[in-house]
Amino acid sequence: MQKYSFLSLIKNAISGHKGWEVAWKDPTPKKEYDVVIIGGGGHGLATAYYLAKEHKITNIAVIEKGWIGGGNVGRNTTIIRSNYMHDENGLFYEKGMDLWRSMSQDLNFNIMFSPRGIINLAHSDAQMNAYARRGNSMRLNGIDAVLLDREEVKKKVPVLDFSDNVRFPIFGALMQPSAGTARHDAVAWGYARQADSMGVDIIQHCEVTGFDISKGKIQGIKTSRGDIKTKKVGLCVAGSTSILAEMLNMTLPIETHLLQACVSEPIKPILDHVVTFGAGHFYCSQSDKGEMVMGGDLDGYNSYAQRGNLPTLQHVLTEGIAMFPFLSKLNMLRTWGGIMDMSMDGSPIIDKTHIAGLYLNCGWCYGGFKATPASGFTFAHTIAQDRVHELNSGFRLDRFSSGHLIDEKGLGTKTWIS
Amino acid sequence: MLYIKCPHCGLRSQNEFAYGGDASVKRPELNKEISDQEWDEFVYLRKSPRGKHLELWHHVSGCRQWIKVLRDTSTHEIFNTYKSEEKVG
Numbered sequence: 280m281q282k283y284s285f286l287s288l289i290k291n292a293i294s295g296h297k298g299w300e301v302a303w304k305d306p307t308p309k310k311e312y313d314v315v316i317i318g319g320g321g322h323g324l325a326t327a328y329y330l331a332k333e334h335k336i337t338n339i340a341v342i343e344k345g346w347i348g349g350g351n352v353g354r355n356t357t358i359i360r361s362n363y364m365h366d367e368n369g370l371f372y373e374k375g376m377d378l379w380r381s382m383s384q385d386l387n388f389n390i391m392f393s394p395r396g397i398i399n400l401a402h403s404d405a406q407m408n409a410y411a412r413r414g415n416s417m418r419l420n421g422i423d424a425v426l427l428d429r430e431e432v433k434k435k436v437p438v439l440d441f442s443d444n445v446r447f448p449i450f451g452a453l454m455q456p457s458a459g460t461a462r463h464d465a466v467a468w469g470y471a472r473q474a475d476s477m478g479v480d481i482i483q484h485c486e487v488t489g490f491d492i493s494k495g496k497i498q499g500i501k502t503s504r505g506d507i508k509t510k511k512v513g514l515c516v517a518g519s520t521s522i523l524a525e526m527l528n529m530t531l532p533i534e535t536h537l538l539q540a541c542v543s544e545p546i547k548p549i550l551d552h553v554v555t556f557g558a559g560h561f562y563c564s565q566s567d568k569g570e571m572v573m574g575g576d577l578d579g580y581n582s583y584a585q586r587g588n589l590p591t592l593q594h595v596l597t598e599g600i601a602m603f604p605f606l607s608k609l610n611m612l613r614t615w616g617g618i619m620d621m622s623m624d625g626s627p628i629i630d631k632t633h634i635a636g637l638y639l640n641c642g643w644c645y646g647g648f649k650a651t652p653a654s655g656f657t658f659a660h661t662i663a664q665d666r667v668h669e670l671n672s673g674f675r676l677d678r679f680s681s682g683h684l685i686d687e688k689g690l691g692t693k694t695w696i697s
Numbered sequence: 698m699l700y701i702k703c704p705h706c707g708l709r710s711q712n713e714f715a716y717g718g719d720a721s722v723k724r725p726e727l728n729k730e731i732s733d734q735e736w737d738e739f740v741y742l743r744k745s746p747r748g749k750h751l752e753l754w755h756h757v758s759g760c761r762q763w764i765k766v767l768r769d770t771s772t773h774e775i776f777n778t779y780k781s782e783e784k785v786g
Contacts, residue, residue, distance in 0.1 A: 521747070531745075
């Protein structure tokens with residue numbers, strides 16, 4: 280594989296940029312693979328990469344219905360954080376933070392990781408107490424957390440509405456300084472390029488149409504480009520999980536819902552951090568191009584449509600304007616939607632299933648992007664070793680029936696309001 | 698914007714409604730011995746189909762009745778709406 284460097288940039292610039300190799304190939308599917316990963320999004324590509332890198336399994340196919348980077352990995356709001364209270368989540372996402380910090384070097388691809396810090400606003404004394412508790416839990420797990428008072432928030436984010444007559448005055452905030460953002464497309468491309476260089480076949484425009492299972496064991500998959508034999512299949516299909524589960528006669532503790540995001544026209548630098556509203560559901564950061572990147576609530580009903588509806592967008596942006604009054608003067612550049620695999624306790628599932636050789640990675644709710652490296656790392660381990668890694672040992676599929684939920688927000692099973 | 702035909706009030710915008718989830722889920726009967734698996738199915742497991750989905754909506758800013766709606770989850774087309782006690786299909 281051609282290494283990207285300052286030197287290679289100069290060399291190719293002199294020769295008119297004719298010497299660049301393709302970043303990944305476009306192979307025809309082989310008849311048989313050691314492992315097939317279904318879903319060429321961030322998680323699927325990361326899983327293939329860590330299978331090859333950590334477990335030396337390289338005879339892998341990543342099967343993608345559309346094109347890589349066209350699903351949720353290219354539709355999220357690029358936020359990376361590990362500000363969770365429960366151990367299962369905190370330790371898992373903090374492993375992810377370690378991987379994010381070294382990812383550009385590791386993948387030889389600039390993923391533009393920007394640890395600018397996330398600020399969760401608090402709007403009451405009770406919320407400040409809850410954040411103090413969450414911050415303490417985070418610090419016990421080695422995650423950085425700082426409780427900010429109103430004056431400190433004012434210094435960091437002066438564009439927030441600090442006037443006296445607002446409905447939800449700002450009391451303070453919980454900040455994770457090491458959190459941030461990354462270029463989401465680059466994450467997919469970086470993993471794809473490295474996985475490809477180690478022998479992984481990335482097969483795009485190939486839809487899975489069925490599974491070949493006999494005696495409780497996976498034998499292969501059926502696709503729109505022919506049958507593929509394999510003893511191990513990993514599902515990494517986010518919002519499409521329930522569609523594949525139906526083919527497998529499985530009913531899962533997840534529902535598919537629609538989430539929208541949007542960006543404003545680009546403006547000069549005004550917001551240095553990721554900031555979230557504490558009295559509703561709204562989050563905002565400023566991209567390197569200057570656009571305000573915003574998101575919030577689900578549309579609120581089961582949906583497989585990758586496009587949203589205006590009432591939810593209006594509701595979310597009303598919260599945004601309550602936080603940042605200047606937003607009302609900006610033009611909206613673009614809005615879009617993606618479909619989320621909402622689990623019943625808000626935490627993910629990375630586990631084996633009752634079918635030997637079939638592994639499940641789903642339930643990412645709003646937070647799939649930040650989990651990409653840790654998800655790939657632990658899922659690769661689960662597939663290669665046929666047992667869960669200690670970091671995903673809490674993300675079991677049977678935790679719902681056994682009562683071992685990881686309910687970070689304590690919101691219950693109505694996934695559309697969580 | 699979705700427009701939902703409330704069987705009591707007529708066609709109204711989605712802003713008047715709150716969503717209530719899969720209407721095909723049945724709560725286990727009262728005073729009956731229930732297995733853990735039955736509870737699991739009732740509380741957590743959902744088919745979440747792509748296509749036709751029978752679901753509950755609450756006309757919370759209208760007549761306050763719960764209704765059933767048959768809607769397509771990939772196109773958002775609403776085929777029919779029913780009163781809560783009506784048998785469907």
